[in-house]
């Protein structure tokens with residue numbers, strides 16, 4: 556069954572046609588990365604309309620849709636709608652711009668537009684359950700990221716800057732096959748570690764400081780995401796105490812994570828441990844998020860996410876404690892949820908490391 560068959564199975568029976576316009580969802584359905592292009596899919600056939608810059612590649616790699624070179628896009632869409640006698644067309648409400656929708660409506664006549672969230676929700680629901688080939692890509696991305704972690708432990712010494720450490724992590728990932736970085740690499744040290752999404756600076760790392768590294772690789776479009784907080788030299792008693800609380804919370808959440816629980820329930824496992832230790836107010840973000848073709852996607856493991864976490868969802872588990880002006884600790888792995896537990900994709904050590 557192709558991803559298009561699965562999509563139409565998720566959709567109400569009366570939807571004749573779908574239009575996939577977002578880059579990430581176009582890649583999901585066709586397997587091909589491009590900055591432009593349109594997928595139009597009917598119950599019996601799918602098409603990728605794509606311009607000259609991508610046409611040679613598309614004809615070589617796209618197996619799930621007939622590839623058509625883009626000439627006059629709206630005329631081409633209109634012709635396909637007539638050819639397949641479609642009476643309606645569902646659009647990606649959550650990613651399409653108002654401008655895109657208005658333009659479509661101007662050109663595509665006599666077709667009912669379905670502008671509700673039905674298509675976006677169906678695609679999100681498919682993307683939340685990773686298939687084997689997606690999981691392979693995610694694991695490969697993580698293997699690359701872990702090579703960078705091993706390498707960085709040899710690289711870090713007193714005096715190198717946060718920015719140099721970030722560059723070195725990225726360099727090792729790129730030479731090991733990463734397509735890019737999952738997101739802007741976060742490397743923070745000392746008091747900077749209390750800012751969960753701080754930006755690497757020219758600050759040199761010093762003895763007795765935590766160094767927090769949050770980064771990921773990309774393989775075949777799929778992302779990885781990990782955070783490690785290590786210490787240069789010996790941590791203080793307070794640093795060690797906070798580290799152990801975060802680690803305990805993180806391990807407890809991984810031990811109990813499974814498909815069928817809600818995102819809120821998973822978040823609570825870690826959050827309650829941090830709260831009971833007296834640091835609740837210092838854990839100001841969610842426990843985790845889905846990861847796949849996007850670095851942040853559904854489902855969430857957060858206090859407000861009341862939906863069930865589905866089987867084969869890939870989610871991060873990343874509790875943290877951040878004490879402004881002092882230091883912060885975050886430890887992040889990501890896992891595949893199964894009925895009776897989860898598989899941890901992240902293999903790097905997470906006991907407190909002092910270099």
Ligand SMILES: [Mn+2]
Pocket residue numbers: 780781871873887
């Ligand atoms: Mn993350």
